Amino acid sequence: MHNTPRVVVVGAGAFGGWTALYLLRHGARVTLIDAWGPGNSRASSGGETRIIRGGYGADQPYTRMAARALELWSDHERLWGRRLLCRIGVLWMAYGDDSFERGSLSELRAAGVRYEELSCRELRQRWSQINFDGVEWGIYESGSGYLTARTACQAVVEGFIAEGGEYRQVAVSSTGLDSTDWRSLRLSDESNVKADKFVFACGPWLGKLFPQTIGDRISVTKQDMFFFGTPCGDRRYDESELPVWADHSGRFYYGIPANLGRGFKITDDARGPIFDPTWGERVISRELLQSVREYMAFRFPGMANAPLVETRVCQYENSPDTHFIVDRHPARADVWLLGGGSGHGFKHGPALGEMVAGWIVHDKDADPLFRLSRFRAQS
Numbered sequence: 014m015h016n017t018p019r020v021v022v023v024g025a026g027a028f029g030g031w032t033a034l035y036l037l038r039h040g041a042r043v044t045l046i047d048a049w050g051p052g053n054s055r056a057s058s059g060g061e062t063r064i065i066r067g068g069y070g071a072d073q074p075y076t077r078m079a080a081r082a083l084e085l086w087s088d089h090e091r092l093w094g095r096r097l098l099c100r101i102g103v104l105w106m107a108y109g110d111d112s113f114e115r116g117s118l119s120e121l122r123a124a125g126v127r128y129e130e131l132s133c134r135e136l137r138q139r140w141s142q143i144n145f146d147g148v149e150w151g152i153y154e155s156g157s158g159y160l161t162a163r164t165a166c167q168a169v170v171e172g173f174i175a176e177g178g179e180y181r182q183v184a185v186s187s188t189g190l191d192s193t194d195w196r197s198l199r200l201s202d203e204s205n206v207k208a209d210k211f212v213f214a215c216g217p218w219l220g221k222l223f224p225q226t227i228g229d230r231i232s233v234t235k236q237d238m239f240f241f242g243t244p245c246g247d248r249r250y251d252e253s254e255l256p257v258w259a260d261h262s263g264r265f266y267y268g269i270p271a272n273l274g275r276g277f278k279i280t281d282d283a284r285g286p287i288f289d290p291t292w293g294e295r296v297i298s299r300e301l302l303q304s305v306r307e308y309m310a311f312r313f314p315g316m317a318n319a320p321l322v323e324t325r326v327c328q329y330e331n332s333p334d335t336h337f338i339v340d341r342h343p344a345r346a347d348v349w350l351l352g353g354g355s356g357h358g359f360k361h362g363p364a365l366g367e368m369v370a371g372w373i374v375h376d377k378d379a380d381p382l383f384r385l386s387r388f389r390a391q392s
């Protein structure tokens with residue numbers, strides 16, 4: 014038993030929760046800590062839903078990771094008897110510079126993600142509620158779709174506890190974390206916690222906890238989500254008749270059809286203003302609302318006069334190159350930093366957790382793509 018490493022994971026979002034679960038499965042004794050709880054309203058993993066898709070353009074590791082994540086989300090849905098993965102399909106609309114979609118095709122094929130390439134005529138036949146003006150062709154990922162967000166994070170923590178993990182809802186003091194001389198973490202309930210290894214998966218807070226090592230290498234931006242009410246008795250804009258969709262030309266609008274009693278979700282992927290995840294007031298921008306409405310009226314004409322029924326403000330925690338950050342602290346081999354989801358991290362939670370837990374337990378280095386040294390090489 015004394016050879017069993019003791020690991021503390023700080024942050025029970027998509028990255029920390031899954032990593033803690035897989036650390037446990039690799040034989041570690043694990044304590045998972047979160048200040049406000051898994052998928053809380055301030056966390057980047059909060060809210061109702063997230064997209065899971067394999068399309069990522071060419072030459073990247075994420076299609077493969079998404080394919081593995083699809084398997085793992087399915088496995089855990091069965092294991093826990095909870096609805097986590099809704100395979101309603103993902104539709105990519107391609108036109109103009111379609112290098113992203115073209116580049117995605119071979120990656121989808123290589124990773125075994127199910128998809129169809131559709132002509133504009135086929136698109137119009139399948140989804141008459143979408144105005145495909147300007148669209149030249151599309152990719153339909155039939156086995157992809159959306160994930161539950163907050164409830165999935167809660168399910169992960171419940172599964173973690175059921176498998177023998179310890180979960181504590183307390184905050185970790187950030188004072189001095191970036192130095193080399195601490196041996197235990199100070200917690201908001203005045204206790205301390207010791208471990209052989211520490212993992213900080215603190216999403217948009219990671220730069221504040223590690224101001225020298227991370228600092229503004231993770232920029233936190235305000236992202237507004239809009240939910241519109243679908244027409245009364247009309248199911249054309251809910252998940253029974255419409256897939257998740259992405260219009261990736263010029264501006265990147267994407268959305269999830271009405272589901273789980275919520276409205277038709279739509280947003281613009283453009284990075285918003287810098288945002289404070291602890292103190293920021295979560296009020297949407299009227300200008301963005303206007304541009305989203307105009308786009309929706311054009312692409313989904315039946316939703317032209319739909320009322321706004323809900324809004325949500327979340328934040329992206331962006332790394333400079335949008336790749337994840339997974340590495341040891343440069344001055345502390347026992348401290349791992351995990352973050353930089355950059356607006357696309359949620360879906361990868363189980364695949365990332367599985368991979369990173371192996372590196373941590375077996376004392377391996379992270380994949381160079383995710384290491385901090387890539388930034389030092391640039392500066």
Ligand SMILES: Cc1cc2nc3c(=O)[nH]c(=O)nc-3n(C[C@H](O)[C@H](O)[C@H](O)COP(=O)(O)OP(=O)(O)OC[C@H]3O[C@@H](n4cnc5c(N)ncnc54)[C@H](O)[C@@H]3O)c2cc1C
Binds near residue numbers: 057215
């Ligand atoms: C609007 C929006 C839409 C998105 N859409 C998608 C999508 O469609 N598909 C997709 O795959 N991804 C999407 N993403 C990205 C994805 O949601 C994030 O990359 C991912 O959830 C990040 O998870 P995380 O665990 O790193 O961070 P978080 O979920 O923020 O978790 C960090 C946790 O750390 C805790 N914490 C912080 N400081 C402390 C402390 N001092 N002590 C204790 N606990 C602490 C917090 O309470 C929090 O729970 C989206 C993000 C946003 C905001």
